[in-house]
Amino acid sequence: MNNLSRILYISRASIGVGDDKFNKILYVFRKNNRERDITGILCGGGGHFIQVLEGPQAELFRLYGKILEDRRHYDSVVIGVAPIEERIFSDWAMGYMSSPGRLLGRFTNRSGCFSYHCFNA
Ligand SMILES: Cc1cc2nc3c(=O)[nH]c(=O)nc-3n(C[C@H](O)[C@H](O)[C@H](O)COP(=O)(O)O)c2cc1C
Numbered sequence: 001m002n003n004l005s006r007i008l009y010i011s012r013a014s015i016g017v018g019d020d021k022f023n024k025i026l027y028v029f030r031k032n033n034r035e036r037d038i039t040g041i042l043c044g045g046g047g048h049f050i051q052v053l054e055g056p057q058a059e060l061f062r063l064y065g066k067i068l069e070d071r072r073h074y075d076s077v078v079i080g081v082a083p084i085e086e087r088i089f090s091d092w093a094m095g096y097m098s099s100p101g102r103l104l105g106r107f108t109n110r111s112g113c114f115s116y117h118c119f120n121a
Contacts, residue, residue: 005057006084007064008107008119010050010100011076017044018098025072030093038063039087041095043103049073050100054087080107080119 016022026042033039038055051067053060068076088106089095097103109115 002085003057004054004084004087005060005082006052006054006088006119007060007081008050008052008079009064009076010048010079011073013044013047013049013073015072017049026094026096033093036063039089039092039094041089041092041097041103043097043100045098045100048100050103052089052103054084054089057083079114080116082116082120084120 022044029042033055036055036059038053038059040051040053040055043050053063055063067073107114107118109118
């Protein structure tokens with residue numbers, strides 16, 4: 001066991017995404033994550049955020065606790081959280097994509113249902 005975990009959540013955005021201001025915020029997230037060995041991807045679109053965070057369990061839960069309190073979004077719902085053997089986003093301190101559907105597709109099976117198999121892989 002390497003003590004790595006992954007969390008996937010969805011929330012409603014209270015800020016705009018994809019503009020200059022947002023890019024500056026993203027820069028800060030990446031800097032923080034590098035320092036804390038957190039990787040993942042953030043997806044903003046259609047008034048929602050979807051984020052996957054991966055890293056050492058204690059750091060991961062500490063960060064998610066902070067994120068929960070962040071007023072830049074609300075109504076956060078955890079879709080999946082699990083210990084993992086390997087990271088999916090090992091090269092990304094925090095990647096960004098604008099299509100929530102594509103990211104969710106990474107964790108669903110052919111019927112479009114959330115798949116633990118995809119999530120734990
Ligand atoms: C949708 C969303 C995603 C976030 N993702 C990260 C992230 O990946 N890394 C990070 O450090 N902060 C992220 N934050 C910001 C945190 O909520 C928090 O402001 C940040 O960790 C700074 O905390 P600190 O300076 O008090 O330690 C995110 C916030 C929101 C609204």
